[in-house]
Amino acid sequence: MIRSLATYVPPRVLTNDDFARMVDTTNEWILQRTGIRERHIVDAGVATSDLGKEAAVRAIERAGLTPDDIDLIIVGTVTPDMMFPCTACLVQNKIGAHHAWGFDLNAACSAFTYAVTTASQMIGSGAHDHALVVGADVMSSIIDYKDRSTCVLFGDGAGAVVVSAAGEDDVGRILDFEHEIDGAGGPALYMPAGGSLRPPSHQTIDLRLHYVKQDGQTVFKFAVRKTEEISRRVLERNGLKPSDLDLFVSHQANRRIIQSATGKLGIDESKVIINIERFGNTTAATIPLALNDAVCGGRLKKGDLVLLASVGAGFTVGAVLLRWGF
């Protein structure tokens, strides 16, 4: 079960009007096409492990545990502090989780759903007691602030949960999951250089290849179709209808994607969390940030049936069905 949740966003905010001063765009266009008003952005020198650490420390505390109780750390991110060591090692060191092993999980916007599933399988096998799952990204480190079609979409942030075995008195459960990848979608959303295929060079920098490149419409259509499809599949397997859900928490990439997919599923908007307005797309952090807003707003309570759903670069697609435990 998910035993605790905490999030962290850096204090500095970039508004749509700030972007209107940087590129050829307007507050109205961004708001109408994406639902985003503002996003949080790190100051120079602040990395993914720093955001992850803030969320992790609070999540562990809220679980009533200490860092020494954590035996596994999974960090979902596409913006590791550096190519290696992995960000899980950096977080482990920063929080002092001396008994944990861990690794990074690269599934872009599906990293949180994939990491929750991985952690729950590790816990379910009996191999571990308490897993820390962190979804954290500093998207501002890979965004081209001269490209109006991508720069307005993304923000920085982190979320963390502790996944533990449910006790007899716990109502919380991770009930089921469904995940898939479709590598044919790679060219629709990717960062061309910086890896082994195109190591950094003057040329890759001159060609601005160390930034996110996206075919927005292809991603949009795939996201709407797959969010609906994967949600239906996991619900049907569990004998559930979309209307049985108490809350639907989708990855926050675009308000129109979420509204279109939930409209097709027939989920009442009162059961759908949309908080992209304040954070933009924080990649691995959107789902914990949305869960946190749901908890704080009294829209997510102990015992609620919740579906998490995500679509991300890769393409990666994920859904996790769970009963909320606190």
Ligand SMILES: CC(C)(COP(=O)(O)OP(=O)(O)OC[C@H]1O[C@@H](n2cnc3c(N)ncnc32)[C@H](O)[C@@H]1OP(=O)(O)O)[C@@H](O)C(=O)NCCC(=O)NCCS
């Ligand atoms: C990126 C996205 C918001 C663009 O919205 P859209 O309605 O598809 O817009 P289009 O790409 O068709 O572009 C329409 C026009 O707006 C322009 N435009 C793009 N960004 C703009 C901006 N920030 N401000 C003003 N105009 C902009 C385009 O240049 C284009 O102009 P043109 O018609 O003169 O060529 C949308 O495609 C999207 O959200 N895609 C999914 C992105 C996503 O979810 N990514 C993460 C996945 S995990």
